[in-house]
Amino acid sequence: MSFEPASPAAPTPSDTGRFDFRVAARYAGMESSPLKDIFALAARPDLISFAGGIPDPDLFELDDVRDCYDWVLTHCGHRALQYGVSEGEVELREQAARRLSRDLVTTPDQIRVTSGSQEGLFVAAEAMLEPGDVVLVESPTYLAAVQVFAVHGARMVGVETDDGGVLPDALEAAIRTHHPKFVYLIPTFQNPTGRTMDLARRRAVADVLERTATPLVEDDPYGELRFTGDAHPPIASFGAMSAQTLLMKSMSKLMSPGVRIGWIRTEGAILDTLAVAKAAISMQSSVVDQLTVARYLETKDLDAHVAHVCAVYRERRDAMATAIAAVLPAAAHVTRPEGGMFLWASLGPAYDAQAMLADAVAAGVAYLPGWSFFAEDADHSTMRLSYVTHSPAVIADGIDRLGHVIAAHG
Structure with a gap:
């Protein structure tokens, strides 16, 4: 029995001793993703996370x-x-x-x-x-x-x-x-x-x-x-x-x-x-x-459940919109949606939301930098914040922490 020599391009053990699979080119460089990072941030008990659109589990109709x-x-x-x-x-x-x-x-x-x-x-x-x-x-x-x-x-x-x-x-x-x-x-x-x-x-x-x-x-x-x-x-x-x-x-x-x-x-x-x-x-x-x-x-009465959820979300949207208006730079723009889960803030060209994120996490608050939502020509001054997970009091605390970070980068 004879064996053909391995192709030079074949997978080989890496320098660390682990086997390196050749992943498809379309997944190259995707060891992580913004979605994966959202759930990692949400799981941290030391953070107030506005990063993910994660419903408050207390609102689930468990029964x-x-x-x-x-x-x-x-x-x-x-x-x-x-x-x-x-x-x-x-x-x-x-x-x-x-x-x-x-x-x-x-x-x-x-x-x-x-x-x-x-x-x-x-x-x-x-x-x-x-x-x-x-x-x-x-x-x-x-x-x-x-x-x-x-x-x-x-x-x-x-x-x-x-x-x-x-x-x-x-x-x-x-x-x-x-x-x-x-x-x-x-x-x-x-x-x-x-x-x-x-x-x-x-x-x-x-x-x-x-x-x-x-x-x-x-x-x-x-x-x-x-x-x-x-x-x-x-x-x-x-x-x-x-x-x-x-x-x-x-x-x-x-x-x-x-x-x-x-x-x-x-x-x-x-x-x-x-x-x-x-x-x-x-x-x-x-x-x-x-x-x-x-x-x-x-x-079940899904419409009644949705009406209850919307009443809670509306209060939380109002809490976030009020709190963030007080900490944004004068030239910033923030949306005030009629529903859904997210606010979108554009801080202005002097700010880089990705560069700010490490300081925000250190301060105990997280958001999602907006660049990842652009197919091209990303605006790096933007951030997405979800208001659905936390109570108005927690939202106010988190936005106050974020405000100190924004001021430090201004």
């Missing part, structure tokens, strides 16, 4: 959720613990369609279940993107979406925004210049800025997308968390947009993030492709969790 799990295990038995279908369990798709039909007529066969809207983004990217494709995104946009699209080889182009969201004229110009595979938008309580597109802006964006026949991936995990103002329907509900939109929804921010259940609503042949992509990624979402969420939506 209702337990009741639904008990019912599913009692009445669905072995089915709940068995493999399911990639499209999603029919009971959940029926409940999702019923809830979506408040704004956009939807049938169960137009729903594909995912393990949260985060997996929904990965499924959509897997189904549609080829290396080199262009995706247009808001500037700034959701950082994990940037990672998902980049991992699939896409080139992201940021489109100009204002306090009302993406600018329709800038969007149309970018579409005609870059010919994107799709546009990715978060129209309601956008992550990271908290901005919301009003009705006129949504109509204008829908008109641009229809006229240019450009697909839309519309991400809406926060839309029901409204404190003030009027609710707006999704862009998918305007004109013929329902046929060219993947509308992403999630139960994470409404029921609990530990139950990783969301769904995609769309129409046409792409539904089959999404099911194939989902099967390749994870076969199916947890059947017992799907059936539990379906039971919850059928028998």
Whole structure:
């Protein structure tokens, strides 16, 4: 028996004695990520963390959720613990369609279940993107979406925004210049800025997308968390947009993030492709969790729960907005969202939020530097702060600590 000599490029033990795997180029340099760092900061008991959009666990309806799990295990038995279908369990798709039909007529066969809207983004990217494709995104946009699209080889182009969201004229110009595979938008309580597109802006964006026949991936995990103002329907509900939109929804921010259940609503042949992509990624979402969420939506008052959560979040938003206004530099700008989970602060060109973070952590407070939310031309003076995790008193304490750090860097 003979052996071929090992290729010079083959993996070999490193100088430390550990074996070095050759990772895919798309993951090179990604030993960590802002998302991973968020949860590490949130777990530190010595920190007041505003870094992650982590719901307060005291607001979870534990008894209702337990009741639904008990019912599913009692009445669905072995089915709940068995493999399911990639499209999603029919009971959940029926409940999702019923809830979506408040704004956009939807049938169960137009729903594909995912393990949260985060997996929904990965499924959509897997189904549609080829290396080199262009995706247009808001500037700034959701950082994990940037990672998902980049991992699939896409080139992201940021489109100009204002306090009302993406600018329709800038969007149309970018579409005609870059010919994107799709546009990715978060129209309601956008992550990271908290901005919301009003009705006129949504109509204008829908008109641009229809006229240019450009697909839309519309991400809406926060839309029901409204404190003030009027609710707006999704862009998918305007004109013929329902046929060219993947509308992403999630139960994470409404029921609990530990139950990783969301769904995609769309129409046409792409539904089959999404099911194939989902099967390749994870076969199916947890059947017992799907059936539990379906039971919850059928028998519990989610609207009442959301109203209670929104009342608490509104008080916390007001506490953070009041506290931070007193510590920001004169030239700074901060959003005051009508709902959702985040404030977005721009400190001004003299500040670097990434460089400030170590001092902030040393002072016992954390935030997420804003540069990671930009596909290009990052504004390093920005930061995202979540107000949903802590009480108003803790928020005031944390912002006071942050204020001392900002003043020291001014």
